[in-house]
Amino acid sequence: MEENLIPEQTNDNDRIIQVNIEEQMKTAYIDYSMSVIVGRALPDVRDGFKPVHRRVLYAMNELGNHSNKPYKKSARIVGEVMGKYHPHGDSSIYSTLVRMAQDWTMRYMLVDGQGNFGNQDGDQPAAMRYTESRLQRLAEAMLSDIDKETVDFQPNFDDSLEEPTVLPTRIPQLLVNGSSGIAVGMATNMMPHNLSEVVDGCIAYIDNREIPVEDLINYVKAPDFPTGGVIYGMDGVRQALLTGRGRVVVRGKCHVDTKASGREQIVITEVPYQVNRDALTDRIGQLVNDKTIEGVAHVNNESNMREGTRLVLDLKRDGVAQVIINQLFKYTELQTSFGINNVAISKGRPRIFNLKDLIAEFIEFRMDVVIRRTKFELRKAEERAHILQGYLIALDHLDEVISLIRNSSTPDAAKENLVNAGWGLDEIQAKAILELRLQRLTGMEREKIKEEYDELMKHIASLKELLANEGLRYELIKTELLEVKEKFGDARKSEIQYLANEMRIEDLIENEDVVITISHLGYIKRTSATEYRQQRRGGRGAVGSKTREEDYVEHLFVASTHDTMMFFTEKGRCYWLRVYEIPEGEKQSKGRAIQNLIQIPGDDKVKAIIDVKKLDDKEYVESHYIVLCTRKGIIKKTSLEDFSRPRANGVNAITVVEGDELIEAKMTNGQSEIMLAVKSGRAIRFPEDKVRPTGRGAIGVTGIEVDDEKDEVIGMICIDKEDTSRTILVVSAKGYGKRTQVDEYRITNRGGKGVKTISVTEKTGDLVGILYVTEQEDLIITCKSGITIRTGIVDIREAGRATQGVKLIRIDEGDQIAAISQIEEQEEEAEIAETDGQPEGENGAAPAADTAETTEPVQD
Numbered sequence: 001m002e003e004n005l006i007p008e009q010t011n012d013n014d015r016i017i018q019v020n021i022e023e024q025m026k027t028a029y030i031d032y033s034m035s036v037i038v039g040r041a042l043p044d045v046r047d048g049f050k051p052v053h054r055r056v057l058y059a060m061n062e063l064g065n066h067s068n069k070p071y072k073k074s075a076r077i078v079g080e081v082m083g084k085y086h087p088h089g090d091s092s093i094y095s096t097l098v099r100m101a102q103d104w105t106m107r108y109m110l111v112d113g114q115g116n117f118g119n120q121d122g123d124q125p126a127a128m129r130y131t132e133s134r135l136q137r138l139a140e141a142m143l144s145d146i147d148k149e150t151v152d153f154q155p156n157f158d159d160s161l162e163e164p165t166v167l168p169t170r171i172p173q174l175l176v177n178g179s180s181g182i183a184v185g186m187a188t189n190m191m192p193h194n195l196s197e198v199v200d201g202c203i204a205y206i207d208n209r210e211i212p213v214e215d216l217i218n219y220v221k222a223p224d225f226p227t228g229g230v231i232y233g234m235d236g237v238r239q240a241l242l243t244g245r246g247r248v249v250v251r252g253k254c255h256v257d258t259k260a261s262g263r264e265q266i267v268i269t270e271v272p273y274q275v276n277r278d279a280l281t282d283r284i285g286q287l288v289n290d291k292t293i294e295g296v297a298h299v300n301n302e303s304n305m306r307e308g309t310r311l312v313l314d315l316k317r318d319g320v321a322q323v324i325i326n327q328l329f330k331y332t333e334l335q336t337s338f339g340i341n342n343v344a345i346s347k348g349r350p351r352i353f354n355l356k357d358l359i360a361e362f363i364e365f366r367m368d369v370v371i372r373r374t375k376f377e378l379r380k381a382e383e384r385a386h387i388l389q390g391y392l393i394a395l396d397h398l399d400e401v402i403s404l405i406r407n408s409s410t411p412d413a414a415k416e417n418l419v420n421a422g423w424g425l426d427e428i429q430a431k432a433i434l435e436l437r438l439q440r441l442t443g444m445e446r447e448k449i450k451e452e453y454d455e456l457m458k459h460i461a462s463l464k465e466l467l468a469n470e471g472l473r474y475e476l477i478k479t480e481l482l483e484v485k486e487k488f489g490d491a492r493k494s495e496i497q498y499l500a501n502e503m504r505i506e507d508l509i510e511n512e513d514v515v516i517t518i519s520h521l522g523y524i525k526r527t528s529a530t531e532y533r534q535q536r537r538g539g540r541g542a543v544g545s546k547t548r549e550e551d552y553v554e555h556l557f558v559a560s561t562h563d564t565m566m567f568f569t570e571k572g573r574c575y576w577l578r579v580y581e582i583p584e585g586e587k588q589s590k591g592r593a594i595q596n597l598i599q600i601p602g603d604d605k606v607k608a609i610i611d612v613k614k615l616d617d618k619e620y621v622e623s624h625y626i627v628l629c630t631r632k633g634i635i636k637k638t639s640l641e642d643f644s645r646p647r648a649n650g651v652n653a654i655t656v657v658e659g660d661e662l663i664e665a666k667m668t669n670g671q672s673e674i675m676l677a678v679k680s681g682r683a684i685r686f687p688e689d690k691v692r693p694t695g696r697g698a699i700g701v702t703g704i705e706v707d708d709e710k711d712e713v714i715g716m717i718c719i720d721k722e723d724t725s726r727t728i729l730v731v732s733a734k735g736y737g738k739r740t741q742v743d744e745y746r747i748t749n750r751g752g753k754g755v756k757t758i759s760v761t762e763k764t765g766d767l768v769g770i771l772y773v774t775e776q777e778d779l780i781i782t783c784k785s786g787i788t789i790r791t792g793i794v795d796i797r798e799a800g801r802a803t804q805g806v807k808l809i810r811i812d813e814g815d816q817i818a819a820i821s822q823i824e825e826q827e828e829e830a831e832i833a834e835t836d837g838q839p840e841g842e843n844g845a846a847p848a849a850d851t852a853e854t855t856e857p858v859q860d
Helices: 021-041 051-062 074-084 090-099 137-143 173-177 195-207 235-243 277-289 321-331 355-396 398-406 411-419 427-434 443-468 470-488 618-622
Strands: 005-009 016-020 111-114 132-135 153-155 162-164 179-182 187-190 230-232 245-251 253-258 264-270 296-301 311-315 335-341 343-346 349-352 495-497 513-519 523-528 553-560 564-569 573-578 606-612 625-630 634-639 662-668 673-678 682-687 713-719 727-732 736-740 767-773 777-783 787-792 817-824
Touching: 016 021, 021 051, 021 179, 051 074, 051 090, 051 132, 051 137, 051 162, 074 090, 074 132, 132 137, 137 470, 173 195, 173 355, 187 343, 195 355, 195 470, 235 245, 235 335, 253 321, 264 321, 277 296, 277 311, 277 321, 311 321, 321 335, 355 398, 355 427, 355 443, 355 470, 398 411, 411 427, 443 470, 513 606, 553 606, 564 662, 625 713, 662 713, 673 767, 713 767, 727 817, 767 777, 767 817
Parallel strands: 230 495, 553 817, 606 662
Antiparallel strands: 005 016, 111 132, 153 162, 179 187, 187 335, 230 245, 245 335, 253 264, 264 311, 296 311, 343 349, 513 523, 513 553, 564 573, 564 606, 625 634, 625 662, 673 682, 673 713, 727 736, 727 767, 777 787, 777 817
């Protein structure tokens, strides 16, 4: 195959040189691509800048446009850069200047802008003739020591001036602010990081230069974006830090508010990096109109300069907030992914860098800067010391020097005479002596020259020691980095959220006891157990939960944040939720609708909750059972193993017949005794083995006979036959209660009528709760009005099963007890509540007439 050749006319003699067009194009294209790669699109690994950024900052520094000086017109700065260093369009220079002044673009801004520099909604900045700029203090730290021969300079485009090839930065700029650019055949996309974390990583590297990159990740954890957001998952980030290539997924930050009308709204307070807020709002509106996202009534961008990002989605009454948030992550830029590609120029060649490579290159560069700066300072110090030495010689021969100068015909002759006078002066010293002002010849000035010379000699010795000792240089670099961290370091803006398969999230959650409350209308929250202070029996209580007028707290119990909660609904369904996933709220707050946390149908309701500590322990789940009972007295037992595989939409736990509903669920070890109590005051006790285990879909068997249409089961407890310290606690609707020994309830077969457990009268009200308690626990009582009281169970006296008990809490007219729960006793001072001016009995109890017990024998 013949080569493609083109003739090249070289001179008037028509002499032709044959050129291979393929090779010519290849050479020309490679030259062009390398020019783009090295001179335009990729940053230098040392200072982290592309040429245009470097030229803008250098020109501002040369203009004296510092942070402590007045602003200068941006147009003047752009003209300076374009005329002296960057002969390209003014728009490219101004856009570079603008980006360095935008706090949503740069993690650490380098330019302090005054005027309209655009915003996160995509609005363009004002023209450069309207805006003003000056350097940030951070940028000045990148330019410090540039006049001390710390970096190489090169001629500018027309060889009339010189510009730096790199800035002697003290800031690890490439890691801190990142960079992005598209060259020819390659691109870079480097994420910003937190300055404090990067400095800590640099210091760790200096302390141990053999440190593996895996250990450096403990210091530089993940990117840190100027717009905040949540980094969702760490596998891709970790891969990027280890290899230089990876992927980071960023989610916006949002929360759910409840308006005064009771409707919920989703408020987005942070959007992912480089996401346009107006475009995001329009996209959400389009998805709502297309019915891709349902349940949103209105969406609006309420962001402003003062309060920052605020995108508000008003929900319809049937809108489920968590479902909509998940749809926003799926269909909009509220969740965005960035490909990480750490490509930069090192020693004139592009390459990929991992975290350790980037830190090592920066520290190596800082070492070179420190050496060059020290050599410069040493040379200047020695030059100054040489002149001071000449001054001291002249002062020692002052009269002779004055006479010699006076007798010289010209300055050059005086200089030559000084050099030849035999005092050891050279031309430089002689010239300096001739330029010496007469006031320096006084005695005081002579002492100052001597002191300056002595100090200078000490400084020269320290500089020489610094040059000779690498360890001292590393310590100096560490000191300067710590100064940078102290001046410019700040807290991380982007949160890190680990995925379930990456680590145990429990490791990040403090293990503590919390009180979980669920209201009648289905609002749930968790509160630290210490917020519920202890009171004496008979006190007025405290407002425990603000609810709507028709709402009241129905379930209240204690669990650890690391536990798994199993929710059983009145229709017999079971759902799962980790305790730490339950929203935390103050004691007085309403909480969140449970439908936003677990997918419960609107016509169903949570009736029972079980706290499971080891749902992933095979031996544990195989040796435990879930016992369920319904309002009509049906009981059922199923192995915990059948409930050990959580499903998002729940599973069927028991088949509930029409007209009945599930009211209680307990976990047992298979060796317990079961006790059921009904509203009319009866209770039955029978061994657990009287109920054989069945599958999740079974109906169950009769536990206690409920023959009256108005009567119903109000509770179930499981008794440990080996534990003799526990007693049976029963509480009535109007605040009466007592403790009774277990042995007073005889064991029978299941399905019977049971025996009397409390004397139900008009004064006591119906039986509302039964618990299996010890004297080391506290009792928490919650009324339908929201009043909560906590009292020590040891203060509740024991009585026979047929008595009415003592008054535990004063109930307002029309109010009654909604729920009771037990909690481990806290070491708190017991407080005696006020009694509205009425005298109290001993220990804050109500008057004796209210606490009298009925002790008449009652037939079973």
